Amino acid sequence: MSEIFQDLPPYIQALIAGIITWLLTALGAAAVFVFKRVNDKILNSMQGFAAGIMIAASFWSLLQPAIDYGEGSAFPWLPAAIGFLLGGFFIRALDLVIPHIHPNTQDKNQYHEGVGTKKLNKNTLLVLAITLHNIPEGLSIGVAFGGIVAGNGQATFLGALGLAIGIGIQNIPEGAALSMPIRAAGASRWKAFNYGQASAIVEPIFATIGAAAVLVITPMLPYALAFAAGAMIFVVVEELIPDSQASNNTDLATLSLMIGFTIMMILDVALG
Template sequence: MVEFFQDLPPYLQALIAGIITWLLTALGASSVFVFKNVNEKILNSMQGFAAGIMIAASFWSLLQPAISYNEDSNLSWLPVAIGFLLGGFFIRALDIIIPHIHQNAVDAQQYQEGPKTDKLNKNTLLVLAITLHNIPEGLSIGVAFGGIVSGNGEATFLGALGLAIGIGIQNIPEGAALSMPIRAAGASRWKAFNYGQASAIVEPIFATIGAATVLIITPMLPYALAFAAGAMIFVVVEELIPDSQSGQNTDLATLSLMLGFTIMMILDVALG
């Protein structure tokens, strides 16, 4: 099975990996069929865990290969620096143009980001926030698989697979962290589940876009890898860490972040 997957074109590998991470989000969202409420300790620890995985993935799976791509150049850091900053500005631009609200916000109207609107309810605004979060995850998977054909020794199939596995692991609690509060607010189980899984549908889409872009313009690889890393770090700092620290479980959330970081580091080093 692994050999068959490895023989596929990188854009198909990225698409399949993105679909799997989407399905794992749906698996987490399906927890609403078993539970109605989510414990605040569990929610904060899940958010911290996801942040740890994304931080580790940003360095070992994205920034390190990007730097190694032009390691013989005195300016090997330049494409990485440019791409990293552009990734952050990209998510900031989406923040401005897409209405959304973060999970720790109480009043949807008061804490809404992006264009103000009365037409979208709080649940939809929450889904849009998590969807923004999932875009860089999809891009990172895509550029990791696309980079395999670049000749960069740091970009390997197992490394890309490890990144996809790490993102998939953190998508399980992420799906639960979105769907269960929606269920607790009074939505039906099916509606809460659909909200939760729908937030990750962008991952296979942007994974395919990321891989195809790198395949078409191979010299863009270091920029693309760093771009995905910058977008992920922006999401972590703006959303995941503040949300995980918003309750009374700051130490638990921090330890969960360290656990997620360690798991992703082990996956990348062992498989990369």
């Protein structure tokens, strides 16, 4: 089965990997069929764990290969630096356009961003917030698989697979962290589940786009790798870490971040 998967075109590999991460999000969202609400300690530890996974993936799976790709040039760090910053600015631009909400950690009210937030209900805005943050995850999977045949000597099939596995692992608690509050607010189990799983539908879409883009324009690979890393780091610093530290579980959230980072580091080094 693995040999058949390896023989597929990179954009198909990326699509399949993206679908798997989407299904793992659905698995996490299915927690609403067992529990009505999630304990704050569990929620904060899940958010910290997801942050650790994404930080480690951003460096080992994306930034380091982007820098290594430029070895031999006068400024091997330049594509990585440009792509990294562009990734952050890209997510910031989407923040300004896509309607969504962020929890305000000081007064527990909701901080709204984007266009037309008053026209949408709270649950939809929550889903759009997580959907926005799943875009760089999909892109990172796509450029990792696309890089295998686009001339990146550091890219390997197992390395790309390890990245997809790491993102899939952190998608499980992410799905629960979205569906459970929606369920606790009074929505039905099915409605909360559908909201939770729908947030990750962008991952297979953007995974396919990322893989196809680096295959069509091969020289953009280091920029694309760093772009995905910058977008992921923006999400981690803007959303995951502040949310994980919002309650009185800061030490637990920090340790969970370190565990997530370690797991992703092991996956990437072992499989890469």
